[in-house]
Amino acid sequence: MSTAVFKPSKSQLADQSDGASNYLNAGFSAKSWLLTVDHKRIAILYLISITLFFFLGGLFAVLIRLELLTPQGDLMQAETYNKMFTMHGIVMIFFFLIPSIPAVLGNFLIPLMIGAKDLAFPRINLLSWYIYSVGGLFTFAAIVFGGVDTGWTFYTPYSSTYSNSNVILVAVGVFITGFSSILTGLNFIVTIHKMRAPGMTWFRLPLFVWAHYATSIIQVLGTPVVTAAIMLIGLERLFGFGIFDPKLGGDPLLFQHLFWFYSHPAVYIMILPGMGVISEVITCFAKKKVFGYSFIAFSSIAIAVLGFLVWGHHMFTSGQSVYTSLVFSILTFLVAVPSAIKVFNWTATLYKGAVSYDAPMLYALGFIGLFTIGGLTGIFLGTLAVDVHVHDTYFVVAHFHYIMVGGAIMAYMAGLHFWWPKITGRLYPEGWARFSALVIFIGFHLTFFPQFIVGYLGMPRRYHVYPEEFQILNVLSTAGATILGVGYLIPLIYFTWSLKSGPKASANPWGAKGLEWEKASSPPSQYNFEKTPVVTEEAYDYEPTIWLK
Amino acid sequence: MAHEHAALQHHFDDMDQQLEASTLGMWAFLITEVLFFGGLFAGYLIYRTKFPEAFDLGSHELDIKFGAINTAVLIGSSLTMVLAVYFAQLGQRMKIVFFLFATLVLGGTFLGIKAVEYSHKIHDGLLPGPGFTFDSPIADQVRIFFSFYFAMTGLHAFHMIIGAGLLSWLMYNAWQGKYDSSYNTPVELVGLYWHFVDIVWIFLFPLLYLIGRN
Numbered sequence: 001m002s003t004a005v006f007k008p009s010k011s012q013l014a015d016q017s018d019g020a021s022n023y024l025n026a027g028f029s030a031k032s033w034l035l036t037v038d039h040k041r042i043a044i045l046y047l048i049s050i051t052l053f054f055f056l057g058g059l060f061a062v063l064i065r066l067e068l069l070t071p072q073g074d075l076m077q078a079e080t081y082n083k084m085f086t087m088h089g090i091v092m093i094f095f096f097l098i099p100s101i102p103a104v105l106g107n108f109l110i111p112l113m114i115g116a117k118d119l120a121f122p123r124i125n126l127l128s129w130y131i132y133s134v135g136g137l138f139t140f141a142a143i144v145f146g147g148v149d150t151g152w153t154f155y156t157p158y159s160s161t162y163s164n165s166n167v168i169l170v171a172v173g174v175f176i177t178g179f180s181s182i183l184t185g186l187n188f189i190v191t192i193h194k195m196r197a198p199g200m201t202w203f204r205l206p207l208f209v210w211a212h213y214a215t216s217i218i219q220v221l222g223t224p225v226v227t228a229a230i231m232l233i234g235l236e237r238l239f240g241f242g243i244f245d246p247k248l249g250g251d252p253l254l255f256q257h258l259f260w261f262y263s264h265p266a267v268y269i270m271i272l273p274g275m276g277v278i279s280e281v282i283t284c285f286a287k288k289k290v291f292g293y294s295f296i297a298f299s300s301i302a303i304a305v306l307g308f309l310v311w312g313h314h315m316f317t318s319g320q321s322v323y324t325s326l327v328f329s330i331l332t333f334l335v336a337v338p339s340a341i342k343v344f345n346w347t348a349t350l351y352k353g354a355v356s357y358d359a360p361m362l363y364a365l366g367f368i369g370l371f372t373i374g375g376l377t378g379i380f381l382g383t384l385a386v387d388v389h390v391h392d393t394y395f396v397v398a399h400f401h402y403i404m405v406g407g408a409i410m411a412y413m414a415g416l417h418f419w420w421p422k423i424t425g426r427l428y429p430e431g432w433a434r435f436s437a438l439v440i441f442i443g444f445h446l447t448f449f450p451q452f453i454v455g456y457l458g459m460p461r462r463y464h465v466y467p468e469e470f471q472i473l474n475v476l477s478t479a480g481a482t483i484l485g486v487g488y489l490i491p492l493i494y495f496t497w498s499l500k501s502g503p504k505a506s507a508n509p510w511g512a513k514g515l516e517w518e519k520a521s522s523p524p525s526q527y528n529f530e531k532t533p534v535v536t537e538e539a540y541d542y543e544p545t546i547w548l549k
Numbered sequence: 550m551a552h553e554h555a556a557l558q559h560h561f562d563d564m565d566q567q568l569e570a571s572t573l574g575m576w577a578f579l580i581t582e583v584l585f586f587g588g589l590f591a592g593y594l595i596y597r598t599k600f601p602e603a604f605d606l607g608s609h610e611l612d613i614k615f616g617a618i619n620t621a622v623l624i625g626s627s628l629t630m631v632l633a634v635y636f637a638q639l640g641q642r643m644k645i646v647f648f649l650f651a652t653l654v655l656g657g658t659f660l661g662i663k664a665v666e667y668s669h670k671i672h673d674g675l676l677p678g679p680g681f682t683f684d685s686p687i688a689d690q691v692r693i694f695f696s697f698y699f700a701m702t703g704l705h706a707f708h709m710i711i712g713a714g715l716l717s718w719l720m721y722n723a724w725q726g727k728y729d730s731s732y733n734t735p736v737e738l739v740g741l742y743w744h745f746v747d748i749v750w751i752f753l754f755p756l757l758y759l760i761g762r763n
Binding site: 116117118119120121122124182186187189190191193194195220221222223224225227228229231232235239240241242243247248249250251254258261527532 | 574588693
C-alpha cells in the first residue's frame with residue numbers, strides 16, 4: 001500500500017455506478033421502511049426518532065437556560081421550572097442518550113463489522129424500534145398534558161404519593177422503552193457470539209464491537225431492575241401499594257437503591273458505545289494500529305462489571321450507613337482505572353501516528369479532553385467529604401454534562417460524521433463540519449465550565465432563582481448554551497443537504513480498516529456483502545508509518 | 550450444501566447456527582427476567598428482615614391449600630411441557646398438540662385458582678390501598694406484605710398469561726405440522742420460558758405461603 005493512504009482525498013469519489021442496488025434503493029414505499037427487518041433501515045428509523053427527541057430535549061434546555069439568565073424567576077414559576085428540568089432529563093436520557101449510539105450506529109455497523117448479513121433477530125430488532133416509539137408516544141403525551149415534575153430520578157415518596165403531575169404516563173413511557181433497550185442489548189449479545197464471519201475471532205473484533213458487547217451486558221442485566229422499580233411506583237400511585245411509603249413503614253431509600261442499580265450503570269450504557277466510536281476514529285485518523293488492543297477491549301468489560309458495584313455513590317447524603325458509603329466510594333475510584341486505561345491508550349495510539357484532522361477526529365479529540373475533565377471531577381464526587389460539600393450543586397450538573405454531552409454526544413457526532421458516507425453514500429461538507437465541531441467545543445465549555453465554579457461556590461441545582469452574585473457565571477453559561485445550540489443546528493442542516501446534494505462517497509473515503517469499509521459498498525447492499533467475507537488479519541492493521549519504516 | 554430447510558432464515562448460514570442463536574437469545578432473555586423478578590425478591594427480603602412479625606401475620610392469611618394445589622398444577626404443567634418438547638423432537642404431530650394442550654389447560658387451571666384466591670383476598674379487604682383492612686397494631690406493615698404478595702404473584706401471573714398465548718401459537722403451528730425432528734426450536738424455547746415461570750413460583754410459594762408457619 002502506498003503512502004497516499006495517509007491523506008484520503010475527497011477526490012476519491014463515486015467509484016460505483018448510480019444504478020448499483022443498495023439498501024436505500026431496495027424499496028421506496030412507506031411499508032418497505034416501516035415493516036423492514038433490515039438492520040440498516042431500522043438504524044435509520046432510530047436515527048430519525050432520536051433526532052426528534054434530541055431537539056425536543058434541547059428545547060427544554062433552552063428554556064432552562066433562559067430562565068437562569070436572571071436571578072429572579074421571571075420566565076416561569078418554580079413548578080414549571082421543575083417540569084422543564086425533569087422533561088429535559090427524561091427525554092435526553094431515556095429517549096436520546098441510551099438509544100443513541102447503540103440503536104443507530106451499533107445497529108447499522110455491528111453486522112457489517114463482524115461480516116454478518118443482519119443481526120441475529122431482525123424482527124425483534126424492528127419490534128424494539130416500535131416499543132421505543134410507543135414509549136416515546138406515552139412520554140410525549142405526558143408532555144402535552146402538562147409534563148411531570150419529579151426529576152428524571154422519580155424519587156419516592158414524592159413521585160409515588162405527592163406529585164400532581166403526569167407521573168403515570170411518563171412512568172409507563174420509560175417502562176415500555178426499557179424493553180426496547182433490553183431487546184437491542186440481547187440482539188447484540190447473540191449476534192456477536194453467533195454471527196461472526198469465518199476468521200473473525202474475538203480478538204480480531206473492532207473495539208467498537210467490544211464496547212457494544214459490554215454495553216449490552218448492562219442493558220440486559222440492569223434495565224429490568226429499574227423496570228421493576230418503576231412498576232412499583234405505578235402500583236403505588238394507582239392502587240396505593242405501600243412499598244416505598246414511609247407512613248406505613250415502607251422505605252423510600254429502597255427505591256433509590258433499585259433506581260441507581262440501573263441508572264448508574266446506565267451512565268456506562270451512554271458512554272461505553274462512545275468509547276467504541278473513539279477507538280475506531282482515533283486509529284483511522286492516526287493511521288496506526290491501536291495501542292494495547294486487549295487492554296481497551298477488557299477495560300470495556302471491566303467498566304461494565306464495576307459499573308454495577310458503585311450505585312451507592314449517588315446516595316452518600318441520603319442516609320445510607322457510613323460503611324456502605326465507604327465501600328461505594330472505594331469501588332467508585334476503581335472505575336477510574338479502566339477509564340484511564342482507555343484515555344492513555346488512545347493518546348498512545350496518536351503518538352507517532354500520521355494524524356489528520358478531519359471532522360470525526362476533531363470530535364474524537366474533543367471527546368478525550370472533555371471525558372477526562374468529566375471523569376476526574378467524578379473522582380472528586382466519589383470522595384465522601386468533597387461530595388457532601390458539592391452534593392446537589394451545579395458542580396454535579398457540570399460533571400455529568402461533561403460525561404454525557406462532552407463525552408457521549410461528542411462521540412455520537414464523531415461516529416455520525418465518520419460513518420455518514422457509509423450510511424448514506426454521500427459526503428458531508430468537510431469545512432462546515434470542522435467549523436461546527438469547533439463551535440460545539442467552544443459552546444460546550446462556555447456552557448458547562450462556569451457551572452463547575454458556580455456549583456463549587458454553592459449554587460444548588462433544580463432551583464429557578466439564585467442569589468445575584470451568581471449571575472455573571474449563569475449569563476456565561478446561557479451564552480455558551482446558545483453557541484452550543486447553533487453548533488448542533490449546523491450539522492442538522494448540512495447532513496440534510498448532503499443527502500441530496502453531497503458528492504457521492506466511495507466505499508472507503510477515509511482509507512479505514514474494517515470489513516464495513518473494505519468489503520461493503522457505500523451505501524452497503526441489502527445483505528451487506530456480496531459473499532460472506534473471510535477475515536485474515538487483526539483489527540486496525542494499518543501499514544506502519546513512514547517514521548517507523 | 551444440501552438443500553436448505555424451509556425454516557432457515559435468510560441471514561443464517563445453516564440450521565445449527567440458527568438454533569444456537571435462538572437458544573442463546575432465550576437464555577439471555579431469561580437472565581433479564583431473573584433480574585426483573587430479582588428486584589422484587591430483594592425488596593421482599595429486606596422487608597421480611599425488617600418486619601418479621603407482620604410478614605408472619607400476612608403469610609397466615611394466605612390459603613395454603615390453594616398455594617399447594619397450584620404448585621402441584623404447575624409442576625405437572627412442566628412435565629407436560631417437557632413431553633411436548635420430547636415429541637416435537639420425535640416429530641409426532643398429534644402428541645405435540647396434545648401435550649401443549651395439556652400444558653395450556655394446567656396453566657389455565659393455575660390462573661383460575663389464582664383468580665379465586667385473589668377475589669377472596671380482595672373480598673377480605675387485603676388488597677393494599679385505601680380499602681385495606683386488617684385488625685392489628687401492625688396492620689400497615691401487613692399491608693406492605695400484601696403489596697409484595699400482589700406485585701410478585703401478579704407479575705408471575707402476567708408471565709403465565711403471556712405463556713398461555715405462546716402455547717396457543719405453538720399449538721396452531723404444531724397442528725399445521727411445522728415442527729419435526731429437523732426443526733422444533735420454538736417448542737424448545739417456549740419450554741425454557743415455561744420452566745422459568747414455574748421456577749419463579751417454586752420460590753414464591755415458600756416465601757409467601759410457608760415461611761411464617763413453623
